[in-house]
Amino acid sequence: KGELERCGAQAGGRLRVNFDRYLEPAGPRLPHATEIVNVVATLAGTQAEAKDRLYVVSGHYDSRATEVLDADASAPGADDDASGTAAVMELACVMARHRFDATLVFMAVAGEEQGLFGSTHWAEQAHQNSLDVAGMLTNDIIGSSRAEDGRIDSGQVRLFAEGIPALKEMPDRLRTLIATGGENDSPSRQLARHVKEIGERYVANFRVNIIQRRDRYLRGGDHIPFLARGYAALRFTEPNEDFRHQHQDVRTRDGVQFGDLPQFVDYEYTARVARVNGAALASLALAPAAPQKVEMDAVELENDTVLHWKANREPDLRGYRVVWRETSAALWEHAAFVGNVTQYTARGLSKDNYFFGVQAVDRDGNISVASYPAPLRH
Incomplete structure (x- = not known):
């Protein structure tokens, strides 16, 4: 919060920073009721007709060790998800120096590993208050270009985009989408096409690879609470995850280093993903609303x-x-x-x-x- 406030002050005070806090009750991954605190920085839009249209970008600042309920072991979380949090903070600091028609919301959320707690709370509040969230991007595990087998792939990022959501009851808008063959034309897929086009236009020699799935196979992230409430939402993730450096106790086994440590982060790669985010957010916030x-x-x-x-x-x-x-x-x-x-x-x-x-x-x-x-x- 202090760093974002410093950036906001340098930009003339136009970046409003606050805590979004609430008490999450005990549950399967939370032994005791716990205060969850999101850090939210808002850059208000400057056009009267567009300022109520919001674009949200997030990273999560919590991390975990091998055992999800282990609150004592070291869990550096350099890639998952300090990489995404750092990208969002840098985006806020850079974009606060500029003016946009629509409003940008930069969030560092908590409790992702325990159950998407912070993002669910913010998305639900947005839904209850009828906020016009026109698009949401989450950056989760965007810090490494190295695959588990040692290959380096620094020329692309995966962008996960949901088609038809898995709902027990289908609303008319989705029924119409299916009836007209528009399974690949959901709001999230339309947003993904836009992000890909703009990202590849402004970040040279870099591919935004749209994955036509809500998230990695049967996995999740902070965009899902937004999807569940009808908002278009996407997830950025590096092309090849190395699971030795994700959700692992810090240790060495048979000469192999485990743990999500800073030494395994490719900072230039993270910066390129951040630039894709920045280009896409600027384009969205400067453009008119979708018809x-x-x-x-x-x-x-x-x-x-x-x-x-x-x-x-x-x-x-x-x-x-x-x-x-x-x-x-x-x-x-x-x-x-x-x-x-x-x-x-x-x-x-x-x-x-x-x-x-x-x-x-x-x-x-x-x-x-x-x-x-x-x-x-x-």
Whole structure:
């Protein structure tokens, strides 16, 4: 908190830093009721029409040893997750010197290893207060470029993005997504496409590898409480985890060093992942909001595709861009700027053969995340 306050003061006091604290009751991984404290730094947006739109980025500052309930053993947590926490703090310090239309929230959360406690509390409070969290990025284990077999892979980062969530009861919006073949067009997948495009544009020779999964196989992180409440949320993680340096007591066995120690962190690699975050967050917070109420005509049998949407409110809006791709493609392949209108007909492009999206564009060329159209039946 002190370091973030120092950065905020150097930036003219525009970074508001506070503790988000509450009492977590005892549970399977928490023998006693414990105060959980998140450190939250907020950089308020400067555009009246955009300041209530939030983008959240997090790392967790707790760590663990081999035994999850061992509160006495050394657990340095250099990669998991001092790397993510350091990235978030540096992002806050750098970005506080600049102005953005939308609001950025930088969080160092607690209790991830014991059950995603801190992030769950913040996400639930956001949900109860109807906050407009337009996107969330968590950085968890972003500090090593070395695989367990010694290979060095410093040229990419994994970005986990959920498609259709595993819910007992499916709401209408998800049912519509499946009915129209949009399993790969969830809000999180749209956010991931945007982060990949911007990250690779501004960080040279670095790949943002979208993994079409909520997280690593049957594992979790601090983005999951946001996903559970309907927010678009993603996870950054290094390409190859070395489990000798994760969730391990510090020890040497047969000449092999175990433990999550600073000596195994690649600081330049961590910085590159932080730069991807920074580029993506800046782009998101400068761009207009993703268009709302995007719909596709589904009345007539025709080979053209007609799209409608609600006009954005931003005063610096230039217009809209329609993007499309073949149904087998993971990323947008084509784009057309269509002007400051709320309807567009893509002539000769059948909705049977392509997926479509609509993006908002401002006068500086900043482009929003794409919105996937729902069917419009008159």
